[in-house]
Amino acid sequence: MDTSAKMLRDDALKGKTIVVTGGGSGLGKSMTTYFLELGANVVITSRNIEKLEKVKDELESLTGGKVHPVQCDVRHYDQVENMVKESVEAFGSVDVLLNNAAGNFISPTERLSANAFDTIIDIVLKGTKNCTLAFGKHWIDVEEKNKTVLNIVTTYAYTGSAYVVPSACAKAGVLAMTRSLAVEWAKYGMRFNAIAPGPFPTKGAWDRLLPGDLKEKFDLAKKVPLKRVGDHQELANLAAYLVSDFSAYMNGEVVTIDGGEWLKGAGQMNLLEQVPEEMWDMLEQMIRAKKGK
Numbered sequence: 001m002d003t004s005a006k007m008l009r010d011d012a013l014k015g016k017t018i019v020v021t022g023g024g025s026g027l028g029k030s031m032t033t034y035f036l037e038l039g040a041n042v043v044i045t046s047r048n049i050e051k052l053e054k055v056k057d058e059l060e061s062l063t064g065g066k067v068h069p070v071q072c073d074v075r076h077y078d079q080v081e082n083m084v085k086e087s088v089e090a091f092g093s094v095d096v097l098l099n100n101a102a103g104n105f106i107s108p109t110e111r112l113s114a115n116a117f118d119t120i121i122d123i124v125l126k127g128t129k130n131c132t133l134a135f136g137k138h139w140i141d142v143e144e145k146n147k148t149v150l151n152i153v154t155t156y157a158y159t160g161s162a163y164v165v166p167s168a169c170a171k172a173g174v175l176a177m178t179r180s181l182a183v184e185w186a187k188y189g190m191r192f193n194a195i196a197p198g199p200f201p202t203k204g205a206w207d208r209l210l211p212g213d214l215k216e217k218f219d220l221a222k223k224v225p226l227k228r229v230g231d232h233q234e235l236a237n238l239a240a241y242l243v244s245d246f247s248a249y250m251n252g253e254v255v256t257i258d259g260g261e262w263l264k265g266a267g268q269m270n271l272l273e274q275v276p277e278e279m280w281d282m283l284e285q286m287i288r289a290k291k292g293k
């Protein structure tokens with residue numbers, strides 16, 4: 001099986017302009033690359049404009065597409081409003097907002113300062129709110145329809161998770177925003193969906209979630225029923241579908257792409273995977289022997 005195979009037909013996103021927050025690295029960069037290959041114009045934003053300029057040159061020569069970099073810290077609404085303005089000036093209009101930018105690190109919650117907790121909430125929840133509100137208001141003002149917002153959450157948005165509590169709270173908030181606005185703003189021609197990825201190795205996430213030798217100690221692939229981590233192209237395929245018109249009837253959905261990881265953690269008896277095949281005969285006999293007693 002080729003997990004790096006590309007799913008959509010050529011030109012599937014031709015004519016669309018897509019804003020990708022955090023588009024200069026990690027999963028944001030991978031999704032941006034595929035959007036460009038499918039014919040979209042892409043605005044990439046983050047705090048680091050030098051990085052974005054380099055990525056623009058790299059991806060334009062790789063794909064032949066058009067990239068516009070904008071420096072924007074999603075925590076600040078004035079910067080976000082400016083980003084909306086610059087994006088529209090660059091390409092005439094914007095069709096898709098992909099809220100991908102995030103901040104995170106592992107820590108026992110009692111070790112966090114109030115500011116550390118706020119920092120994650122501000123990037124993830126407030127940042128997503130800032131971009132969504134600014135683009136939503138703009139699209140309502142200009143009376144343009146067929147707009148899409150795609151939010152990247154996590155599977156612990158459903159379950160919560162120890163040691164990443166600010167991120168879990170913020171991602172759960174983003175999921176609630178996705179479902180709420182899917183209903184409220186449908187009348188303006190906007191739809192809202194989310195992706196909940198399992199482990200997809202990136203430097204940004206791995207350095208903060210598995211620092212030092214934790215990478216060797218906790219092999220995340222082992223937690224996945226399919227026994228592997230995700231390939232960036234698999235996520236990019238899903239994201240391209242969800243921002244394309246092929247998914248025009250999907251609204252308010254969250255799609256998990258994690259090889260079954262979160263369900264494995266949830267099912268009470270999933271630990272029986274550790275029982276070797278030869279023991280099952282004995283266990284079956286013991287259970288059958290209890291019948292009627």
Ligand code: HXC
Pocket residue numbers: 102103104105106107111112113114115116117119120154167198199204205208209
């Ligand atoms: C405790 C910490 C800390 C740590 C920072 N702080 N790191 N506290 N443990 N490891 C505290 C600081 O002391 C400070 O509080 C506050 O947090 C803000 O820190 P700054 O460094 O000033 O913030 P800033 O420069 O804005 O950087 C934000 C950041 C950083 C989140 C801390 O890591 C960052 O830029 N991250 C962006 C990329 C990222 O995180 N990518 C991973 C996404 S992965 P005080 O009180 O001292 O002022 C992801 C995957 C999820 O979301 C699921 C995977 C399976």
Ligand code: NAP
Pocket residue numbers: 021022023024025026027028045046047048051072073074075099100101102103123127152153154155196197198199200201202203204205
């Ligand atoms: P990453 O490489 O660290 O990307 C995070 C991006 O966000 C960077 O481009 C960063 O750019 C940008 N960013 C951070 N703070 C910002 C701010 N205040 N304003 C604007 N941009 C900011 O991490 P990733 O692994 O690709 O994660 C991408 C998304 O997938 C995130 O939403 C993450 O929660 C989600 N996710 C990832 C995984 C995984 O396994 N990798 C799993 C589940 C969910 P600058 O530093 O230049 O600002």
